[in-house]
Amino acid sequence: MSKDPPTKSPLAESTEEVYEGTKKYKKFTAARESTIGSKGKAGPIKAPAHLRVTSRFDYQPDVCKDYKETGFCGYGDSCIFIHDRGDYKSGWQLEKEWEEEQAKKKREAEYDFLLLDPEQATELGDGPPSSDDDDDDLPFACLICRKEFTKPVVTKCGHYFCQKCALARFKKTPKCYACNAPTGGIFNTATALIKKTATKKRKAEARMAKRPKVARTSSSGAEGDQDTLTIEGLADER
Incomplete structure (x- = not known):
């Protein structure tokens, strides 16, 4: 009695052409050793004994150079x-x-006998700053x-610029040094800035004039040399 060869089922024949996903892909290039080793690790991994930490210390803050030197940016x-x-x-x-x-x-x-009264200190500018002394955004130095x-x-x-600096700049180019706007050769006197500078100078002179003067005199006696402090105007009040 002859046996017929087993026939393939239609389901088996159809599975040969069925797409089974990326897991069935074959790689023809050699994989890296690090990749192969990492796949075999399972469970908790021991932390490295030595760590490399990169730190950066900024000792120089990013300060605007123009504003710090001239008061304008x-x-x-x-x-x-x-x-x-x-x-x-x-x-x-x-x-x-x-x-x-x-x-x-x-x-x-x-x-240290040069202390003034609170009222005098406020008048001369030694006390707390008043509303008149607030910064009015006027520069204190030439930008050039x-x-x-x-x-x-x-x-x-x-x-604002010095007169000499502004004219020297105008000889090279008629544009403004700060914003490159055309100046047209017009440079007016900075009245507000001159007034502010004169006010500060006047207050400083008044502050120095109001302070009493201290004179030191030395006298020799039986007990030795002795130094005496004399404050101008204090002896008259006594």
């Missing part, structure tokens, strides 16, 4: 740098200045030479 509020006029110092510099200041106060403690103003002038666009 052409970018205004859109400037990406800090508009600050303060000085940034290291810790050892602050400690050294503090020690020097304390030593100076200790040496001058016996001569980075020095104190000499015969300040103001352009049509509202920027």
Whole structure:
């Protein structure tokens, strides 16, 4: 009795051409050793004994150079740098200045008779700042030479320069140094800036004039040399 060869079922024939996903893909390139090793790990992995940490210390803050040196920045509020006029110092510099200041106060403690009344201090500007002394956005230095103003002038666009610097700039180009706007050769006298500078100078002179003068005299006697402090105007009041 002859046996017929087994016939393939239609289902088996159809499975040969069925797409079974990416898992059935074959790779013909050699895989990396690190990839092969990582696949075999299971469970918790031991942390490395040594870690490399990268740190960055920013000891120099991003301060706007133009605003710090001249009090004006052409970018205004859109400037990406800090508009600050303060000085940034290291810790050892602050400690050294503090020690020097304390030593100076200790040496001058016996001569510290120059204190004024609160009313006089407010009038002379030694007290708390008043509303008149608020910052009115006027620069204190020329934007070109980075020095104190000499015969300040103001352009049509509202920027302040020294007269000499403005004329020298106009010889090269008629545009403003700050905003590149055409100046048209018009440089007006900076009346507001001159008035502000004169007011500060007058207050400083009045402050120095109002303070009493201290004179030191030495006298020799049987007990030795003795130093005497004399305050002008104090003896008359007594």
